[in-house]
Ligand SMILES: *[C@@H]1O[C@H](CO)[C@@H](O)[C@H](O)[C@H]1NC(C)=O
């Protein structure tokens with residue numbers, strides 16, 4: 001038992017010292033890099049504890065990165081010229097070609113000012129249901145809210161605010177003409193930076209929908225009945241005349 005323990009400790013020590021490993025920018029563990037948008041970054045992968053020339057390969061997410069063969073032996077670098085908001089969360093992984101279980105990853109944490117988007121003008125009629133959808137991208141996270149005509153208001157129950165992973169929506173049931181206003185989608189970072197996008201909502205008078213058609217239909221039917229009636233009468237009158245004519249002709 002004692003010997004087994006010694007052996008275990010010894011082999012652990014041996015393993016620690018001799019195992020082939022990879023370092024990314026000097027770190028021998030999976031790491032995260034905080035980057036500002038547009039910043040450039042070089043990621044360097046080094047083989048350690050190797051006795052032979054080892055070939056390295058890279059993945060960006062699930063896609064292999066093309067590198068020059070001379071940039072793959074024992075040490076390899078990839079350069080990111082300017083990180084973009086869409087690079088946030090992407091992982092770069094360096095792997096040993098001869099044993100792909102030996103790998104090291106770094107995840108990009110790209111920090112940027114919140115980006116808001118959406119269809120910023122809505123013209124509708126009273127009685128309709130309306131959704132103002134504010135798309136947002138942010139890192140770090142933001143708190144979202146809506147303002148009406150640049151004021152913080154407590155909206156009536158016809159208004160519902162809802163959040164998904166990348167949209168912040170104001171849904172209004174049966175809009176009224178008095179809801180006409182500028183609705184501001186507001187994103188606030190933990191440090192208090194505010195980003196806004198204004199959605200203009202214009203609610204016109206309710207256009208009578210179905211009633212107009214019903215009335216229209218009734219008018220058409222009535223008109224047809226009258227026409228048909230006249231036509232039938234005319235036929236009768238005509239026949240009468242013909243009869244009379246005939247009679248008179250006789
Ligand atoms: C890679 O490293 C090993 C061990 O240090 C060394 O023997 C070999 O020459 C190196 N290969 C290249 C291409 O640098």
Ligand SMILES: *[C@@H]1O[C@H](CO)[C@@H](O)[C@H](O)[C@H]1NC(C)=O
Nearest residue numbers: 148149177178179180181182
């Ligand atoms: C918002 O402002 C516009 C223009 O000043 C005004 O016509 C409208 O009534 C206001 N809406 C609300 C809900 O306060």
Ligand SMILES: *[C@@H]1O[C@H](CO)[C@@H](O)[C@H](O)[C@H]1NC(C)=O
Nearest residue numbers: 149180181182198200201202
């Ligand atoms: C929204 O704001 C714009 C710009 O300030 C203004 O011209 C417009 O009248 C506003 N619309 C409403 C509905 O308040």
Ligand SMILES: *[C@@H]1O[C@H](CO)[C@@H](O)[C@H](O)[C@H]1NC(C)=O
Nearest residue numbers: 112113189190191192193194
């Ligand atoms: C807040 O906004 C200012 C001006 O756009 C910017 O310079 C600053 O870096 C921002 N701060 C944070 C923490 O995002």
